[in-house]
Amino acid sequence: MIVSMSMDDELLARFDDALKTKGYSTRSEAMRDLVRTFISDCDWEGEEGDSIAVITLLYGKEVKKPELMRIQHRYREISTMLHTHIDPINCLEVYVIKASSDRIKELLKEFRGLQGVKVVKFVKSACEV
Ligand code: NI
Numbered sequence: 001m002i003v004s005m006s007m008d009d010e011l012l013a014r015f016d017d018a019l020k021t022k023g024y025s026t027r028s029e030a031m032r033d034l035v036r037t038f039i040s041d042c043d044w045e046g047e048e049g050d051s052i053a054v055i056t057l058l059y060g061k062e063v064k065k066p067e068l069m070r071i072q073h074r075y076r077e078i079s080t081m082l083h084t085h086i087d088p089i090n091c092l093e094v095y096v097i098k099a100s101s102d103r104i105k106e107l108l109k110e111f112r113g114l115q116g117v118k119v120v121k122f123v124k125s126a127c128e129v
């Protein structure tokens with residue numbers, strides 16, 4: 001099946017550069033890989049007990065700081081936070097959270113829904129031993 005999508009020129013140019021760097025020969029090949037990763041990230045179900053995740057958040061000046069702060073305070077399971085100013089308009093934050101997988105997914109969803117957030121990445125660790 002052929003799927004078409006819209007994207008601004010700048011993002012497409014950066015995507016093309018990135019896929020060449022990673023060794024993909026076509027956009028379709030890179031997109032299929034991205035979709036598989038996206039699905040496997042959503043498939044994070046049925047894990048018992050707490051997990052540990054490291055979340056990185058990249059955001060620009062458009063982010064609403066009070067809203068970000070409200071999210072941070074709602075998730076008391078966040079044990080560590082680190083803030084770095086990348087350049088005059090972008091900030092990077094790193095969070096370590098120990099919580100149930102459902103709770104971590106909830107937090108990721110809130111971060112992704114926040115205006116001004118450009119990239120949300122996470123690494124999940126094994127369940128508690
Ligand atoms: Ni900053």
